[in-house]
Amino acid sequence: MAEFKQASADAPVSEKALTWIDNRFPLTKLWNDQWGKYYAPKNFNWWYIFGSLAMLVLVMQIVTGIFLTMHYKPDAALAFGSVEYIMRDVPWGWLIRYMHSTGASAFFVVVYLHMFRGLMYGSYRKPRELVWIFGCMIFLALMAEAFMGYLLPWGQMSYWGAQVIVNLFSAIPFIGPDLAILIRGDYVVGDATLNRFFAFHVIAVPLVLLGLVVAHLIALHEVGSNNPDGIEIKAKRGPDGHPLDGIPSHPYYSVHDVFGVVIFLVVFCAILFFIPEFGGYFLEFNNFIPADPLKTPAHIAPVWYFTPYYSMLRAVTDDMVNVFVGVVALAAVFALLKLRLSLAGKGGVVIAAIVAALFLKSVDAKFIGVLVMGGAVVIMFFLPWLDCSPVKSIRYRPGWHKGVLGVFVVFFLVLGYLGTQPPSPAANLVSQAGTLVYFGFFLLMPWWSRLGTFKPVPERVTFHPH
Secondary structure, three states: OOOOOOOOOOOOHHHHHHHHHOOOHHHHHHHHHHHOOOEEEOOOOOOHHHHHHHHHHHHHHHHHHHHHHHHOOOOOOOOHHHHHHHHOOOHHHHHHHHHHHHHHHHHHHHHHHHHHHHHHHHHOOOHHHHHHHHHHHHHHHHHHHHHHHHHHHHHHHHHHHHHHHHHHHHHOOHHHHHHHHHOOOOOOOOOOHHHHHHHHHHHHHHHHHHHHHHHHHHHHHHHHOOOOOOOOHOOEOOOOOOOOEEEEEEHHHHHHHHHHHHHHHHHHHHHHHHOOOOOHHOOOHHHHHHHOOOOOOOOOOOOOHHHHHHHHHHHHHHHHHHHHHHHHHHHHHHHHOOOOOOOHHHHHHHHHHHHHHHHHHHHOOHHHHHHHHHHHHHHHHHHHHHHHOOOHHHHHHHHHHHHHHHHHHHHHHHHHHHHHOOOHHHHHHHHHHHHHHHHHHHHHHHHHHOOOOOOOOOOOOOOOOO
16 A cells, blocks of 8 residues: 655645545646646647647537537427527527537647648657557547537438438448448438437547547657657656656646637637638538428538548549559559569469459449548558658658648648539549549658658757747
8 A cells, every 4th residue: 555645734725635635546646747747849839739729629519518418409300499499598508509510610620730730740650650540530539429410400401411421331232221221220311310329429429539539648648749850859868867858848838738729719709709600611501491301402511521521422433433443553563563572472463453453343433432431531540651751750851742741731622622512523523633642642652751852850859949
């Protein structure tokens, strides 16, 4: 049994209470390990505020969600009316609802920027592979949470968006139709679907999300934070055992994050009070109309944060499948010509290419689209092993590497915009090109990430006081 600490007799009541707690629960130790005396690189820039902002938005979503569930009715006949009741009759209900809906979009804005910072500075590289994987799992859980919450207002876009997305599962060979029925709980999207989505949105997925966030933070603080230079600060320590290029997170980065929170809240409140629908991107105008199974909207599209993947889904046509077959053939030829393979290895490449081509031609293009949409997220899990660059940070990579990342981001944004628009032949061509660029960025990374002349990485982090 550990020896209990004793507070002095004349110590303040707060100190005695803290000592009593520390003797029974490692509160001070947890605070010091996870933040108070956690040494972070001293060269953090403003890109490093988005992790703490994501935590802020998560807490806000949980708190506002609790208040919304006090008045929401998960019933197909009452759901839309209960949302109207919250907006019109519940004191400050409109504010809570708009905080929750605007917070959902803010969550994805912050997470996308957080992931982009990881791409820039190589935060997924050794020894942070598990940190990145937990982050990708958080992203998946967040998408599931947002999708299920999107159905709950039971407006036109909620109903028909869920109808379209759930029906995608029916394209899976053999198990698809039964899987779609299992998800819906019925043969059509209805009361059973609403009830199970409500249960997952309020209880199941948030528990998974919170567990993944805890795992993400524990893994991060175990290996230490990355920095804009991509240098491991733990390699050089002072006589006190602390990193020479590190500073305690509190109070230095506490102040840094508070400043970021203030800027974020100014922007968030401006949107919340003046344009909560954000021109139909955060809350679609059709979703202010009660769900009508007999009246299909002219254009069905998911919320903006799903639209890049929705564009990829729509881009997969029979012609696009032929392009995929051609890409498989080119990849096989490249492997045969450039890789030093044994005769058995070359035979394996040829057989794999033939099997892949036959698979692509034998299944429905709709199913290939579902695989592409899912693969666009899953491929991010493998990023730590796809990047073969000798340096982590983009600061020390060849200048054209920044161009490659820039092209990737531009096409991702274009895919997102096209996903909000009605389909057209020209838009479909651009979406197909964007889909190839998206997957090419990742699949060709083992090749292009090693090319070019890299700048020498300094031994110590570059830091300029400000």
